[in-house]
Amino acid sequence: MSVCSGVIRLDRVTKAYEEAGKTRVVLREVSIEFGCGEFIVLLGKSGSGKSTLLNLIGGIDQPTSGDIYIDGHAINRMDDEARTLFRRKHIGFVFQAFNLIPTLTALENVMLPLELSGKSREARWRAQAMLEQVGLAHRMNAFPDRLSGGEQQRVAIARALVNDPLVVLADEPTGNLDYETGRAVLSLLDTLTRQAGKNLVMVTHSEEVIGLADRVFRLRDGVLVEDIQLEERLSVPQLAFG
Ligand SMILES: Nc1ncnc2c1ncn2[C@@H]1O[C@H](COP(=O)(O)OP(=O)(O)OP(=O)(O)O)[C@@H](O)[C@H]1O
Ligand SMILES: [Mg+2]
Secondary structure: OOOOOOOEEEEEEEEEEEEOOEEEEEEEEEEEEEOOOOEEEEEEOOOOOHHHHHHHHOOOOOOOEEEEEEOOEEHHHOOHHHHHHHHHHHEEEEEOOOOOOOOOOHHHHHHHHHHHOOOHHHHHHHHHHHHHHOOOHHHOOOOHHHOOHHHHHHHHHHHHHOOOOOEEEEEOOOOOOOHHHHHHHHHHHHHHHHHOOOEEEEEOOOHHHHHHOOEEEEEEOOEEEEOOOHHHHHHOOOOOOO
16 A cells, blocks of 8 residues: 555646636636645735635536546546545545534534445544544533534534545634634544544634644646745744643
């Protein structure tokens, strides 16, 4: 088995929307490769296409043209059913709004990705172990509305990681959290994905996160540019996690 898995490759990916008879190009022929185990941060102004790019990588959305390869598989060329199965098996998502299912307990939320991929028998113990890793062993049977924002996001992180995905995608995961809770959640995501050697692609408005990332990219006018100005990166205060 290859040590390196989960490479994300975009080959001339364009995404355009038709609106009121006009075409708006959000991504223009984006070609990039994110290596295995890398923590990638995507920066860009509101409306620059960050969520669009993440949703394309995650197979939630389809490009207008170009190809998206996850671990060598062109996900945009799969039919809807195959893409859904691939996504369940290999992609973990963490959203700004947590997106937990309100009628399921924390444990049941984390069990869901395993059950949906036909791993019902091991779902319970794996979900329990994952919730322990995010420090929520004592809250497994709580429903989401009884959990704090930080706890809900930790459940969402457990849900994203429980099926051992190739790639973890996080869209402003700290956007709804206060500063301290956000830092703790970021630290957890970083640690858990690094431990497991996963690719993490995170969209954020927080330039502070730059200190944790392996590579930083900025979307501007539909073009993805790597931010390699080390001086600039080093001038940003690094996050200190205690
Ligand atoms: N279904 C759609 N139809 C038309 N335009 C869309 C659609 N979805 C997104 N857009 C447009 O595409 C552009 C990029 O949107 P996207 O959500 O990717 O931005 P973003 O960088 O994630 O912004 P934010 O930081 O505010 O979340 C925006 O101008 C948005 O209005
Ligand atoms: Mg967005």
